[in-house]
Amino acid sequence: MDATFFMNVISAGLLTGLVYGLMALGLSVIFGVMRVVNFAHGDMMVVAMYAAFLLYTKMGIEPVPALPLVAGLLFVVGYLLQRFLINHFLGVTEHIQFLLLLSVAMIITNIVLMVFGPDARNIQLDASFESYSLGPLVLDKVRVTAAFTAGGVAALLWAFFKYTTTGTAIRACADNPVGARVVGLNVEKLYAITFGIGTACVGAAGCLLLLLVDVHPHLSSDYTLLGFIIVILGGLGSLGGALLGGILVGLSEALSGVLIAPSLKSMFSFGLLILVLLLRPQGILGKKP
């Protein structure tokens, strides 16, 4: 196997990893602010993928232009879910939260199954079969589009938390919820906005993933698990860590597929996770508790 082959494989892993990172970013935001582990994360992404699928097949809107619409829809879903359901369970023990979100996940999966059936669905854009040739490098067009858009969304999110008043207030809630209440912040509302932002991220990632993979109702558990691996690798609650974790998983899947066997590539992600947990339990960019 020559260098060109490895370059192609690495670039494909890198590009896919960025989309994985965006998907995990939502999970990290929600955990970082509220300490809620969203077990319905993958299910929400599958909902977003179906929404993007419908927008394309019924109205001809391609996934990238559909991204703000789908992200907006998922924001509303996340906001309402937090405001009217999860906020009531914030003070309770973790296993109750775990059961609650697992129940939400199962309800979503079964609704999707009822509406769309078990078949895998995909969309075929002209770009789905096209690639860019950069010298010896052959880069899949939709993968490049998805990766750059994921990078853009991540940058926007970072700017939101860094430069807006709401972003600053959310960070204050994350650092010290009691203090935030004392200074008059509406913590419940800010939590709902945060959950909405987290699900909007996964909505954006769902639109982009639809360019790369076919959607079916049982995809959700795979992506929930993948999201957890990524955020734990990068460091729970760290935005940069989520992106880095995504890239590492994308690369490890790609390289293990070439060096060992493609059917064992998931094993490598888990191996990487165990290694990071052993060497740096808080994750690569995570802060020590």
Added chain:
Amino acid sequence: MSDNTTSLSASRTITRRQFTTAAAAGALVTSTGLPLRSARAATPLKLGVLLPRSGHLALIGQACQRGAEIGLPMLKDMGYSVELMNADTESNPDVGRTQAEKLIREGANMLMGCFDSATTLAVAGVAEAKGVPFVVNIASEPKLTEQGFKYVFRNFPSAGMLGKGGLLLYKDIFAATGVTPKTAVLLHINDSFGMAMLGGINALMPKLDMPFTIVETIAYDPKARDLSIEVSKAKAAKADFIMTVTRLNDAILLVREMVKQQVETMGIISPGAPGMYDKQFFKALGKYAEYCTTNVPWFDPKQEMAKSLEKTFEKAFPEESCDLNVGFTFEAVLIAADAHKRAGSNDPQALTEALRTTNLSQRVMLGGAIKFEANGQNMNLISAAVQNLGGKPTVTLPAASAEAKPIFPMPPFKGRG
């Protein structure tokens, strides 16, 4: 002892007159046997249809179910009388076994099914224990006809027949086109079906003296979301052509990736697996679905019955594929109905005997007349090279049934109009 009596025992005698009367009565019964049989045959055959209509094999089970039901009006026109008793195996052998027992309890005279080998074996055990004949529509597990079952009749090829038929067709394709590649890459799903096919291919390749060698074998997870790395690896092997053992979704992913990664190969030929002849494959890939070939038992385009069935199916289910699942399931119902008609009875023993002497030259799938060997295996089955041409799966070999000539090497993906 008198002259007009025949002593049968010390305690009982019969007169010559009584003997003559009894003989006459016997003759009358014998002579009226045919009308009585006809009266019994007018009772429809209750055929217990066991298919995985839910669970992980639901899509295929539902395709088979369509095959069982679509031909019923045709069979009625042909003078057959059959009633289906449907049961869902839920893609689970234990459920299949229970459902088979339930069907028999509810009056099924014969069973038919079950697509997957594990469930079919479970149901075969029930059929054997209850002495009820069982026609296998699809299932390739060799044990089904090698285990010594008396009531099992399989219309579908065994795994060995399937593998051998599929591989030999490679030679025929190369001979027909005059181009013989030297190397291949085998991409296969690593579920139980894919692994069984891999084992068969590896065992048969040297025995059949194939003209090419497999330079790389790449297995992938059935749940793989993305096959870009697998295709990169196949590309790097620089083999002359690609062999695939797929199901539908991964077949689409593989070819899409080949187009994107500009893997220009002489051909994509499967030794026998679902996916590439499916309607969804054409729908998802359009022009890139063209020229892919699958070597499988297929409809005989020269048979009137096949044409009629395909036409009826297209009209009833325009969005679905009229594939081998439909064809073999229809034939299984045909075999059952024909045995019932000839037996003139719903008695399981009579039906079993009639199945044993099946000889159906009018059929829908390729091969000679449907006849069963002593072990219950249909002896006349052959595979076809089915190439995607003009937006539909087309028989290109064997030559006697071909609708078009095989195309190999296939035109490159780049520049396809």
